[in-house]
Amino acid sequence: MQRYFIADDQLADDQGLISGDDVHHIINVMRASVGDRIIVCCERKSYLTEITELNKMEVQFRVVEAKEEEVELPVFVTIAQGIVKGDKFDLVIQKGTECGASGFVPVEMKRSVARIDGPKADKKVARWQKIALEAARQSHRQVVPVVEMPVDMRGFLELVANYDVCLFAYEAYHDDAKYRLADVVGYLESGMRVLVLIGPEGGIDEGEVSILTEAGFKAIGLGPRILRTETAPIYVMSALSYGLEIERRI
Numbered sequence: 377m378q379r380y381f382i383a384d385d386q387l388a389d390d391q392g393l394i395s396g397d398d399v400h401h402i403i404n405v406m407r408a409s410v411g412d413r414i415i416v417c418c419e420r421k422s423y424l425t426e427i428t429e430l431n432k433m434e435v436q437f438r439v440v441e442a443k444e445e446e447v448e449l450p451v452f453v454t455i456a457q458g459i460v461k462g463d464k465f466d467l468v469i470q471k472g473t474e475c476g477a478s479g480f481v482p483v484e485m486k487r488s489v490a491r492i493d494g495p496k497a498d499k500k501v502a503r504w505q506k507i508a509l510e511a512a513r514q515s516h517r518q519v520v521p522v523v524e525m526p527v528d529m530r531g532f533l534e535l536v537a538n539y540d541v542c543l544f545a546y547e548a549y550h551d552d553a554k555y556r557l558a559d560v561v562g563y564l565e566s567g568m569r570v571l572v573l574i575g576p577e578g579g580i581d582e583g584e585v586s587i588l589t590e591a592g593f594k595a596i597g598l599g600p601r602i603l604r605t606e607t608a609p610i611y612v613m614s615a616l617s618y619g620l621e622i623e624r625r626i
Contacts, residue, residue, distance in 0.1 A: 458576030475613030487578030561619030
């Protein structure tokens with residue numbers, strides 16, 4: 377059954393509406409009509425709903441029942457990715473969303489070869505947000521991760537205050553990491569906000585390591601093998617999912 381996401385203010389007293397591009401999808405792609413049922417997600421909850429009215433501008437529905445689903449990670453994980461070449465960030469967003477990430481932040485770093493600025497940034501972020509939406513639908517998420525506008529290192533460090541735990545993956549620690557993901561899982565509690573920075577293709581510059589450490593970030597190792605920049609976020613999310621949802625449910 378098709379899944380749609382709405383904002384908090386679009387559902388009240390078991391009545392709600394869907395607007396925007398999803399209206400076209402419901403009417404012209406799904407060929408839906410009054411009485412058809414769809415799944416609507418709002419505030420990390422899922423509802424089985426019935427369409428009560430539809431037109432070119434909006435689709436109105438009523439809630440039939442709340443669905444018993446627990447598909448979201450117990451913690452909120454934002455993946456910050458050093459800006460990479462080509463379409464590698466597409467993969468990070470798609471697979472990171474499937475693995476449970478709550479958000480993504482592209483970060484311009486010293487070893488980033490590609491640069492994103494001006495009108496190009498708006499278009500790229502809009503495209504990335506659509507990738508996150510489709511991945512959330514495919515994986516039956518209850519929320520769509522937010523893809524933020526690109527930031528430089530200074531702007532990135534301003535985000536630290538919004539998180540309980542800040543980490544960065546650093547290959548120099550692969551033999552004797554100060555922190556392992558398993559150690560991190562051990563002190564995470566439900567509802568915590570976690571920020572994880574992955575460097576671009578060339579890795580994280582030593583000067584950036586010092587800046588991050590001074591800002592309160594903890595360096596973590598991702599095992600004995602050196603991972604590609606687009607593989608590392610998937611590794612992190614998979615490890616956190618296993619540690620929090622299978623080995624130790626919180």
